[in-house]
Amino acid sequence: xxxxESGTSTMSSEPNSIDVWEAFLDPQGDxxxxxxxxxxxxxxxxxxxxxxxxxxxxxxxxxDDENDPTFVSTTVRFESATIPMARVGAVVAAVESNHFRPExxxxxxxxxxxxxxxxxxxxLNVDLFHRIEQVPSxxxxxxxxxxxxxxxxxxxxxxxxxxxxxxxxxSTIAAELTTLGxxxxxxxxxxxxxxxxxxxxxxxxxxxxxxxxxxxANRAAERDEDGYLLPLNNFTQQLVLESxxxxxxxxxxxDNSTSRGARGGEGDTRTQVADITALRALQAKLxxxxxxxSFAIDNQTAGGPDAAAxxxxxxxxxANAQLAEELTQVKERYGLDDVAAEDVKHHLAQYRADxxxxxxxxxxxxxxxxxxxNEGVFxxxxxxxxxxxxxxxxxxxxxxxxxxxxxTDANERPxxxxxIDPYSRDTKRGxxxxxxxxxxxxxxxxxPVVTLSLNLAKPGEGRPTLLNPTELNTLFHEFGHVLHGLxxxxxxxxxxxxAVPRDYVEFPSQLNEMWRFHPQxxxxxxxxxxxxxxxxxxxVTALVDSEKFGQGFNTTEYLAAAMLDLSWHSLxxxxxxxxxxxxxxxxxxxxxxTTLVPPRYRTTYFGHIFASGYAAGYYSYLYSEVIAAxxxxxxxxQGGLSREAGTAFREAILAPGYSxxxxxxxxxxxxxxxxxxxxxxxRGLAEPxxxxxxxxxxxxxxxxxxxxxxxxxxxxxxxxxxxxxxVLEAKGIEPQITLFxxxxxxxxxxxxxxGVDVGAIANSLVFSSGGDPVLIMTSGAHRVDTEFxxxxxxxxxxxRADKDLVxxxxxxxxxxxxxxxxxxxxxxxxxxxxxxYPVLWAAAGTPNSMMPLTYEQLLAITxxxxxxxxxxxxxx
Numbered sequence: 001x002x003x004x005e006s007g008t009s010t011m012s013s014e015p016n017s018i019d020v021w022e023a024f025l026d027p028q029g030d031x032x033x034x035x036x037x038x039x040x041x042x043x044x045x046x047x048x049x050x051x052x053x054x055x056x057x058x059x060x061x062x063x064d065d066e067n068d069p070t071f072v073s074t075t076v077r078f079e080s081a082t083i084p085m086a087r088v089g090a091v092v093a094a095v096e097s098n099h100f101r102p103e104x105x106x107x108x109x110x111x112x113x114x115x116x117x118x119x120x121x122x123x124l125n126v127d128l129f130h131r132i133e134q135v136p137s138x139x140x141x142x143x144x145x146x147x148x149x150x151x152x153x154x155x156x157x158x159x160x161x162x163x164x165x166x167x168x169x170x171s172t173i174a175a176e177l178t179t180l181g182x183x184x185x186x187x188x189x190x191x192x193x194x195x196x197x198x199x200x201x202x203x204x205x206x207x208x209x210x211x212x213x214x215x216x217a218n219r220a221a222e223r224d225e226d227g228y229l230l231p232l233n234n235f236t237q238q239l240v241l242e243s244x245x246x247x248x249x250x251x252x253x254x255d256n257s258t259s260r261g262a263r264g265g266e267g268d269t270r271t272q273v274a275d276i277t278a279l280r281a282l283q284a285k286l287x288x289x290x291x292x293x294s295f296a297i298d299n300q301t302a303g304g305p306d307a308a309a310x311x312x313x314x315x316x317x318x319a320n321a322q323l324a325e326e327l328t329q330v331k332e333r334y335g336l337d338d339v340a341a342e343d344v345k346h347h348l349a350q351y352r353a354d355x356x357x358x359x360x361x362x363x364x365x366x367x368x369x370x371x372x373x374n375e376g377v378f379x380x381x382x383x384x385x386x387x388x389x390x391x392x393x394x395x396x397x398x399x400x401x402x403x404x405x406x407x408t409d410a411n412e413r414p415x416x417x418x419x420i421d422p423y424s425r426d427t428k429r430g431x432x433x434x435x436x437x438x439x440x441x442x443x444x445x446x447x448p449v450v451t452l453s454l455n456l457a458k459p460g461e462g463r464p465t466l467l468n469p470t471e472l473n474t475l476f477h478e479f480g481h482v483l484h485g486l487x488x489x490x491x492x493x494x495x496x497x498x499a500v501p502r503d504y505v506e507f508p509s510q511l512n513e514m515w516r517f518h519p520q521x522x523x524x525x526x527x528x529x530x531x532x533x534x535x536x537x538x539x540v541t542a543l544v545d546s547e548k549f550g551q552g553f554n555t556t557e558y559l560a561a562a563m564l565d566l567s568w569h570s571l572x573x574x575x576x577x578x579x580x581x582x583x584x585x586x587x588x589x590x591x592x593x594t595t596l597v598p599p600r601y602r603t604t605y606f607g608h609i610f611a612s613g614y615a616a617g618y619y620s621y622l623y624s625e626v627i628a629a630x631x632x633x634x635x636x637x638q639g640g641l642s643r644e645a646g647t648a649f650r651e652a653i654l655a656p657g658y659s660x661x662x663x664x665x666x667x668x669x670x671x672x673x674x675x676x677x678x679x680x681x682x683r684g685l686a687e688p689x690x691x692x693x694x695x696x697x698x699x700x701x702x703x704x705x706x707x708x709x710x711x712x713x714x715x716x717x718x719x720x721x722x723x724x725x726x727v728l729e730a731k732g733i734e735p736q737i738t739l740f741x742x743x744x745x746x747x748x749x750x751x752x753x754x755g756v757d758v759g760a761i762a763n764s765l766v767f768s769s770g771g772d773p774v775l776i777m778t779s780g781a782h783r784v785d786t787e788f789x790x791x792x793x794x795x796x797x798x799x800r801a802d803k804d805l806v807x808x809x810x811x812x813x814x815x816x817x818x819x820x821x822x823x824x825x826x827x828x829x830x831x832x833x834x835x836x837y838p839v840l841w842a843a844a845g846t847p848n849s850m851m852p853l854t855y856e857q858l859l860a861i862t863x864x865x866x867x868x869x870x871x872x873x874x875x876x
Contacts, residue, residue: 031417031449032438034091036398041107044092048111051084052118063127069135071144075151076443078132079492082122083444086493089115090437097435098453099398099427100189109182116178123158124167143659147492150658153299159287166286173283177276184272185429185611188260191267192605193426195256197230199249204228207245209361211466215457222426232257233455234430234607236598237557239470242349243360247342254342261604262581269604270580276610277568278576285573290782293569296616300501301623301663305566306758308503308619312562313749315622316592317741319559322552322684323597326351341596348550355549356542360468363543366526366535367472369422369456369465376525377479380515384646385483386410392417399425401458407486416440416448416486422465424455429607431455432474434481434498434509440488441496448497450485452478464529469543472516480512481505489655496657502613503620504662508654510621510628511635517544520641548684553597555683560599562619563591565609569616572783575800580604582802589803590815590847592743622679627666629682630674720812720845723821728851731860736852743815743847747780750841754850757781760837762858764817766801766809766826769793773801773809776869777819777842777858778831784869789829792867816847820861828864830855 058081062074092111095104122128132155137148159170199205205213205228216228223229230240236257244250261269280292289295293305302308327339330347339347352358378389388408395404401423407415432454440448454474459465467475481498488497498505515521526535567587577583584603601608608614638645652669667673725735744750751758761780766773778784786798806814810822819842834840835855844851
């Protein structure tokens, strides 16, 4: 690429010019792949020291340069300075997540501490920031100009413009968060291992296949134990729950799964959760944001936490309705009065099998892993993008199970290397993921090295690895990430491939799921493992038709986890939740979730948001799926596996990474922005709509989803409404209580529902002062600074009340607490910020009710004292 900036420069920052890899690991072949057999505690420490020393030296060189700053001498040199740190971090992440040996624990923790400290020092270096900020950008080409802008933005978001005292605080917080994240991961891994379900008798595993029983016996033998061991995967719901016939075994599996991180001892994560969320809130406040979610989502595709919360909230009612219908069908078919939490997944699978004629064991025989990989996943990528894959020998990876494949394009030019690690082991974290050992970029000239990790049960000797439909979907999903990394075509590593916003990065992976049952792909790989016969057309049809049954369940458990994430990261500075499980229960109850279906992740084992970079970002899967569902219908309109469509899509959408604004690229390529209708059809939450209808802007996603609700029942009045109305009438106020079909669990969703500014929502927040309730009516535009308010009231502390205290004090539940109508008077304080709104809206005793009041009326019905709940100037 030719730059418009005159002159050339020899980059002393070239990563290969330093001894990082000689001090660490010897590269293998053409792909700069490290030799993982050389990983030792000493080599890890040597590598991170070399990388951070190099970065420090380069930063000093940039700052001390007496020449005027230019893009090449300053911004590009800075980009190159951090590449060795990123490479070391990628290697350590691969080792830690895939094969974490106990002897590496201290060294790995030190690596993360050193990398975090180095990064913090760099991004809070005011002199460096000033040099970068002074780089002229007028004559830069578009990609370089965007790189310059993103670099400046990254410094600002790190705190480079803060005062010295605030920068010191940011540095301390960053170090503490790194330590806490590592501690959370260690504790969760330990507790997950210890809570693997150990069974002594084979009868307890009735319903599992022979291969599954053999795998359970092998896992027990690996630990030198008798009997059988069922390891836990990341999710709350374990796959074996579908097949296990014993309700007692199912109960033990679900109990063990939901107990992770909350049993006390070394595996308990509640302290880490409380401290992480409090520190993130403080971090956001220092940067001028009211909450961490506001900070985290500010530079995402959604644009802000209200948009994220709205799309989650708007789907709760239709998902609950779908779940209720599914459970009704199950009860009617099997003559059940009730369904226990541990039996829901089992009965849904049983119904799916009976209704659609699907035998789970028989289906798995058509999905043999190697055949699926070569004739399904690889073949689809070849047909769509012209990419070929071949085994790459003589690679030493982190474990003997890892397989390497070289990818080449249609012109037989190398694209990159893929390392696939399919099997579960005690030293591997749960779940499935894609990673990047080496990021492709024109700056370095490196080809990408990407990883794909699964947690399949390793079969017995000589037995095939068979996938169930969920594992099949996971393989196609993760390979979508792999393709995104392989196709990277950016100048700078920091914007290459998957280095895009969290609520966009899942789009390519979710899109790739469309090919697993596609008629142009499935016949090539869905062949019986014993006979080689293709899957019967009737079974294919049954599989496709059965996809939508259970979507109410799947959507509900996902939405619950997403709402937990947003709620934890909507805390404001000063709020420190000590009763983690009570907070979780309150959030879920207020949002209208049933206790019958636990969140996909409970707080204490929600590694995505506390240890994996998805903080305030778990909504991303839903937001990305809006795009993926829409684009999948576009591909169908192009004829499915169209090389022409695939090549154009790859070049315009996948290859640029973050060197272009992703949604601008989507709009430019497709001529419009995706709407939510395909997502609703995909999840079975709405009837198909006219494909010729005018497209809708993504800002309207929540509104469209709400409009698609199929719940027609009118909401019932509640005794609490009468108690509230009685107080209003006694004060000469005409009650105007409005009921909704769904709950309004956040101020944002309440404001959206009644069409007002979020600041006009009068939140009724119950706090505890030494065990006694205190009610604070505060504006929805901010939360209560508890330390500040406690000082004003002359009390030692002010803590959020748990659900039991809220119910006892108010007779109501969190999310529906009214300003009045309580069993007995509660000391009440009213936020003076509410004066700014002529009409306020408050809950009326239930989470699905609201009522309008003036500020004077609010004071009258509460008898409250006026108070300022946030220190002046504290919100930026």
